[in-house]
Amino acid sequence: MKVESIFITGVGQTKYGKLEGQSLSSLIYEAASMTLLDASIARSQIDAIVISNLASNRFNDQQNLTALCADVLGLSGTPAFRTGASSASGAAAIQQAVMMVKSGMFDNVLVIGVELMNQVPTDVSTSILANSTHPWEQEQGITIPALAAMCTRLNMLHNGLTREQLALVAVKNHKNALLNPLAHFHHKKVTIEDVMNSPIIADPLRLYDFSPRSDGAAAIIISSGKSVKKFCEQPIRITGIGAATDVFAYMDRENLISLDATRLAAERAFKTAGMTQKEIDILEVHDAFTPLELVNLEDMCFFERGSAGKALEEGITEREGQLPVNVSGGLKAKGHPVGATGIGQVLELTLQLRNEAGKRQVPGVETGLAHAIGGFGNNAFVTILSVQ
Amino acid sequence: MNDKSLIQEFKENLKKRKLIGTKCRTCGSIGVYPNSQCRKCGNASFEKVKFSGKGTLITYTILHAVPLRFKENAPLVIGLVELEEGGRISAQLNASQDELSVGKKLEAIFQEIDGRILLKFKPLGGI
Numbered sequence: 001m002k003v004e005s006i007f008i009t010g011v012g013q014t015k016y017g018k019l020e021g022q023s024l025s026s027l028i029y030e031a032a033s034m035t036l037l038d039a040s041i042a043r044s045q046i047d048a049i050v051i052s053n054l055a056s057n058r059f060n061d062q063q064n065l066t067a068l069c070a071d072v073l074g075l076s077g078t079p080a081f082r083t084g085a086s087s088a089s090g091a092a093a094i095q096q097a098v099m100m101v102k103s104g105m106f107d108n109v110l111v112i113g114v115e116l117m118n119q120v121p122t123d124v125s126t127s128i129l130a131n132s133t134h135p136w137e138q139e140q141g142i143t144i145p146a147l148a149a150m151c152t153r154l155n156m157l158h159n160g161l162t163r164e165q166l167a168l169v170a171v172k173n174h175k176n177a178l179l180n181p182l183a184h185f186h187h188k189k190v191t192i193e194d195v196m197n198s199p200i201i202a203d204p205l206r207l208y209d210f211s212p213r214s215d216g217a218a219a220i221i222i223s224s225g226k227s228v229k230k231f232c233e234q235p236i237r238i239t240g241i242g243a244a245t246d247v248f249a250y251m252d253r254e255n256l257i258s259l260d261a262t263r264l265a266a267e268r269a270f271k272t273a274g275m276t277q278k279e280i281d282i283l284e285v286h287d288a289f290t291p292l293e294l295v296n297l298e299d300m301c302f303f304e305r306g307s308a309g310k311a312l313e314e315g316i317t318e319r320e321g322q323l324p325v326n327v328s329g330g331l332k333a334k335g336h337p338v339g340a341t342g343i344g345q346v347l348e349l350t351l352q353l354r355n356e357a358g359k360r361q362v363p364g365v366e367t368g369l370a371h372a373i374g375g376f377g378n379n380a381f382v383t384i385l386s387v388q
Numbered sequence: 389m390n391d392k393s394l395i396q397e398f399k400e401n402l403k404k405r406k407l408i409g410t411k412c413r414t415c416g417s418i419g420v421y422p423n424s425q426c427r428k429c430g431n432a433s434f435e436k437v438k439f440s441g442k443g444t445l446i447t448y449t450i451l452h453a454v455p456l457r458f459k460e461n462a463p464l465v466i467g468l469v470e471l472e473e474g475g476r477i478s479a480q481l482n483a484s485q486d487e488l489s490v491g492k493k494l495e496a497i498f499q500e501i502d503g504r505i506l507l508k509f510k511p512l513g514g515i
Contacts, residue, residue, distance in 0.1 A: 127455040136421045140480055140506075141451070141458040146466050149449035157490060203450040247427060251468055251478040252419070256446065 005225030006098050007235035008385070009108070010039025011347040013218035016335030017184040018118045022215060024062055025072045027114050031217035031340075032073050039221045040231050041108060043073065046221070048106040049080040052093035052113035053339035058128045060116050069112060086132040086374030087288065089113065090218070090342025091381035095241045097222040107227040113340035114217040125213055129338075132375040134249035145210065145289065147250045147376040149202035152291040154257045155306075156204065161294065163204060165309035167195035169290035170208050170332055172312065176319055177329025179360035184214045184335030209290040214335030218344040236350045239367075240273025240384035242266060246377050258295050258305075259377030266300035266371070269382035277302050280384070281365040282352055283323065284345035286373045287330040293317075296371055297325065300382070324362050327352065342372040346383060353387050394422035394434075403505050405498040407441055409475055410434035418474035441496030442512060443471040448481065448488055469494055469509050482510040 012034025014027050036043060051069050056062045066080035085092035090113035097109040117125055130143040137147070155161040174190040177183035190208060198207040228235045244264035247253045253260070270276060277300070287293035294308040302323065303311050311317055317325040328334045328348040331341060349368035351357040367386045373379060394410070398421065401408045409420040415429040418437055425432050448467035458464060465481040465488070481488070482497065493512040498505050 123456050123459065126453055127457075130455045137478060138455075140466065140478060141454055141461070141464050142466055142478055143451065143453065143455060145453065146449050146451045146464075149451070150447040150466070150468055153447045153449065153490070199452070200450070201453045203452075205449075249421065249478070251476045252421070252423070252427065256468070 006101055006238045007223045007225065007228045007232065008220055008238060008346070008350050009223040009228055009232040009235050010035045010041060010221040011219070011350045012038050013182060013340070013344055013347055014216050015182045016214045016216035016337055016344070019215040022116065024056060024060055024065065024114055024116055025068065027116065027215070027217035028069050028112055029072050031114070031219040032110060032112055035110065035219040035221055041221065043075060045108050046075060046078060046110045048100060048109045049075065049078055050093045050097045050100070050109060050111045051080060051082050052089040052111070052343065053082070054087065054089060054115055055128050056116070059120055059125070065114070085379040085381070087336070087338050088342055088372040088374035088379045088381050089339050090344070091370065091372035091383060092243070092342070092379070094220065094222065094343060094346055094383060095243055095381055098238055098241055101222050101224050107224045109222045110219060111222060111343060112217065112219040113343040115337035115339040116215045117213040117337065118215050122213070132378070137249055143202070144376045145202040145205060148289045148291060149205045150250070151256060151295070152204060155291060155295060158257060159306035161291065161306070161309050163196070164192060165294065165312060166209055166290040167192045168312055169287060169293050170195045172318060173287060173326050173330040173332040176327050176360065177333035179358070180329050180334055183329040183333055184212050185329065185333045188333070205289060205291070211288045211331040211336035214337040216335060216337035216340050218340040218347050220343055220347060220350070234354050235388065236353050237386050237388060238383065239386050240269040240275065240382070242268025242270070242272060242382045244268065244380050248378060250376055258299050259373065259380065261377050261380035262296050262299040262371065262373060265380035265382040269369070269384050273384045275367070275384060280367050280369045282327065282349065282362055282368045283325045284328060284348050284368070284370045285325055285330070286371055287326060287332045288336055290332065292373070293325065293330065296373070300371065319360065319362060327357070327360050327362060342370070342381065345370040345372060346385070349385050353385060394424065398422050402498070402507055405505065407439040407496055407507065409437045409439060411437045420471065420475040420477040437473055439471050439473050439496070443469040443494050443509070445488070445490055445492040445494055446470050446476065447490060450485065467494070467509060477507070480506065480508045482508050483514070487511050487514065
């Protein structure tokens with residue numbers, strides 16, 4: 001089934017980073033208010049809310065963000081739903097909203113993602129994030145970075161992936177974030193040596209291979225075609241969505257070297273969009289760990305197996321390259337407030353497609369693809385956008 | 389048998405220092421940690437497989453950033469092991485960095501930690 005006539009009519013986000021003095025409510029309010037203003041839509045026109053969050057019950061001792069969110073925005077009475085897909089929850093929320101509008105039941109759905117991760121110490125946060133792995137893996141002390149490290153080792157052995165290429169992902173995405181004032185690492189330039197000399201987290205992966213723990217919120221409004229004509233000057237069309245899951249425990253997967261859920265989600269998104277990889281101008285790819293950017297690009301068939309690293313070395317995925325990837329800075333440097341991340345990716349593409357991305361604007365982009373995974377590739381979501 | 393009793397049985401066996409998994413009665417595929425439904429063919433009838441505990445290291449990592457309750461044991465050496473009868477299991481390894489290489493032959497050991505039996509692997513014939 002084609003997506004057809006589903007639009008993004010407003011976007012907004014807070015700064016990502018270690019934010020002092022913020023609460024879930026204040027972040028939700030800031031991102032949502034900016035989004036309503038951006039869409040020039042009255043609050044009364046929002047007829048449903050979808051909220052995305054990983055673990056406010058653990059990070060902030062707060063549950064039931066659906067009612068909290070509606071109340072904070074003065075929208076009590078409005079139906080509100082929550083989606084969960086680990087670190088891909090934001091992308092799941094967007095696809096949920098697309099289906100809600102597509103169903104004809106709602107015309108304007110506000111999608112909000114929020115995470116406030118820095119209220120707990122790092123080791124507590126490591127434990128909370130490891131809850132996304134299989135029960136057996138948790139019992140052995142295996143974290144998502146540990147799974148990523150084991151997969152990376154196989155790519156180094158069999159696909160020619162090099163330690164330097166991984167470092168180069170971090171260097172590129174930090175460079176991109178220098179042009180993104182809302183990025184977690186807006187002022188931090190990183191060199192290959194910085195990455196190679198950073199402490200080992202999960203051998204062969206080092207500290208600078210990982211996205212930071214960020215606080216932040218992002219929101220977008222998904223609207224129907226009949227609604228969009230009334231208020232939006234520059235709607236961006238959602239042309240394709242695709243989602244997939246994979247075998248829960250890494251040990252039980254046939255494919256240990258890449259992420260089948262990414263491959264399936266991309267195939268489905270391209271099918272609903274009626275488009276091919278060659279027609280995509282710009283991408284936001286889930287790079288919570290540097291190897292993921294490369295492996296996921298290969299799984300989505302933008303590059304052949306084992307060649308995304310070379311494409312990176314040749315500058316193809318740089319902001320000025322033929323296929324810019326993570327111009328926002330990616331999860332790596334823009335930041336990764338888990339529940340907000342997938343929404344922030346689509347926000348970046350929306351700004352780029354509207355030609356409103358400021359200093360980091362890539363000229364002439366008309367189509368974009370956002371990719372998010374949950375757990376270690378347990379869930380994947382691919383969303384394709386285009387200008388009218 | 390349902391998932392709960394399969395997992396219970398697997399863990400009871402580990403406590404008895406036995407590694408016993410499942411073999412699908414329909415397609416023959418072997419699982420170490422049990423799943424209610426065969427992932428290959430979708431059937432749900434299994435016979436037991438007793439593993440020798442010998443296997444091959446498929447991939448590994450040395451994990452420095454560990455969850456809270458493993459803090460005392462950091463860093464953890466973690467590996468993915470393919471057992472000689474088939475099936476894979478991830479576990480901690482008792483091995484030093486220079487003993488680690490993909491393809492290394494390993495054997496299972498059962499280590500008692502705080503009254504719990506933990507399945508680990510060590511280099512075959514090693515200490």
